[in-house]
Amino acid sequence: MKFNETAYKDNLVDQIKKLKKETDAYILAHNYQRDEIQAVADLIGDSLELSRAAVKVRNKVIVFCGVHFMAECAAILNPTKTVLLPVKEAGCPLADMATPEKLRDMKKKYPGVPVVCYVNSSAAVKAESDICVTSANAVKVVNAMKEKRIIFIPDKNLGTYVSQHTDKEVILWEGFCATHINLTEEEVVKMKKLHPGAKFLAHPECRKEVLALTDHIASTSGILRYVKESPEKEFIIGTESGILYRLKQMNPDKKFYLPSQHLTCANMKLTTLGWLTRSLKNMQYKVTVKEPIAAKARRTLERMLEIV
Numbered sequence: 001m002k003f004n005e006t007a008y009k010d011n012l013v014d015q016i017k018k019l020k021k022e023t024d025a026y027i028l029a030h031n032y033q034r035d036e037i038q039a040v041a042d043l044i045g046d047s048l049e050l051s052r053a054a055v056k057v058r059n060k061v062i063v064f065c066g067v068h069f070m071a072e073c074a075a076i077l078n079p080t081k082t083v084l085l086p087v088k089e090a091g092c093p094l095a096d097m098a099t100p101e102k103l104r105d106m107k108k109k110y111p112g113v114p115v116v117c118y119v120n121s122s123a124a125v126k127a128e129s130d131i132c133v134t135s136a137n138a139v140k141v142v143n144a145m146k147e148k149r150i151i152f153i154p155d156k157n158l159g160t161y162v163s164q165h166t167d168k169e170v171i172l173w174e175g176f177c178a179t180h181i182n183l184t185e186e187e188v189v190k191m192k193k194l195h196p197g198a199k200f201l202a203h204p205e206c207r208k209e210v211l212a213l214t215d216h217i218a219s220t221s222g223i224l225r226y227v228k229e230s231p232e233k234e235f236i237i238g239t240e241s242g243i244l245y246r247l248k249q250m251n252p253d254k255k256f257y258l259p260s261q262h263l264t265c266a267n268m269k270l271t272t273l274g275w276l277t278r279s280l281k282n283m284q285y286k287v288t289v290k291e292p293i294a295a296k297a298r299r300t301l302e303r304m305l306e307i308v
C-alpha cells in the first residue's frame, strides 16, 4: 500500500486537537517551527511574545514547540505549570556557547560591569546575568540602562548591532547563531541581482557584512510587522526559513525569496507532528528549572519585561 502523507498528518492533527483538550494544554510555537507545527499552535511568535504569553497561560500544561532555552523561560516565568518540550534534544548551539563558569571568569575581568544576556542562553547563564534581551528589544533595553559599559553575551553579531545603536561601550562575547552565520554577502548580492526590486530584510544575528546590505534589520516579529505595513511587493528574507510560513499567510499578494539554502535550523525542525502527539500523550519532556537558579533567572527576565 502507498504511504499517504496527507492522511497520516491529518490523523496526527486530529489526535493533537483531542489530546490538547484532554490534557488542558496550550501550544506555543516559535516563528521558526515547521509549517505544520505553526498550523496547530494556539500562539505563534518570537521568544518575547511567547514569554509574555507564557506568563498569562491559564491551562495546566504549556507545550513549547521551540528549543530548550525557550521552554526554560516558560517554566521560569510560569512555575506552577507543566512545561513540555516535545523533543528533548532540541537545543540551541548559540545558547551553548556561553556557560556560567566562563561568564563568571569574564565578570572577574570586568568587575562591576553589568551583563546583558540574549534570551538565547541557558537558565544558569541568565541567573549569572543582570538583564535579558531579545532581538526585538535589545537596543531599547540597553539604552534604558544607566551604566555606560556593558557585557553583551552570547551573540557577537547582535552585540555588534546593538553597539552601533548606543553610545555605551559594548564588550562582546565570541558567540554566533549556527544558522544565521551561514548567510554570506555573496549570496545576498546574487539574490539582489536576481530580484532588483526586492527589499532585503535581515535578522541582527547575521554577519555585519550581510547587515550592511539590508534595507531593514529586525527580529522575526519586526520582519513580520515591516512586511505587513510595507507597500512593497517583493522581499529577500535573511533569517531562518520557518518565518516564510507566516509571511506568506499574512501577505498572500507578496513574494519572498530566501537568499541561501542554509537558513534552516536543524534544532527548530526537530519538532514534528509525531513528536508533538507523543509529547501530549506521554506528558514528555518536562522542563523544570531548579532553585536558586530559577529565581535569579526570573529576575533577569523580569527586568527586561519591566522595560518593554
Ligand code: CIZ
Pocket (backbone or CB within 6 Å): 030, 031, 045, 046, 047, 048, 119, 120, 134, 135, 136, 203, 218, 219, 220, 221
Ligand atoms: O527572539 C527570538 O525568538 C529569536 C531567537 C529570534 C527572533 O527574532 O524571533
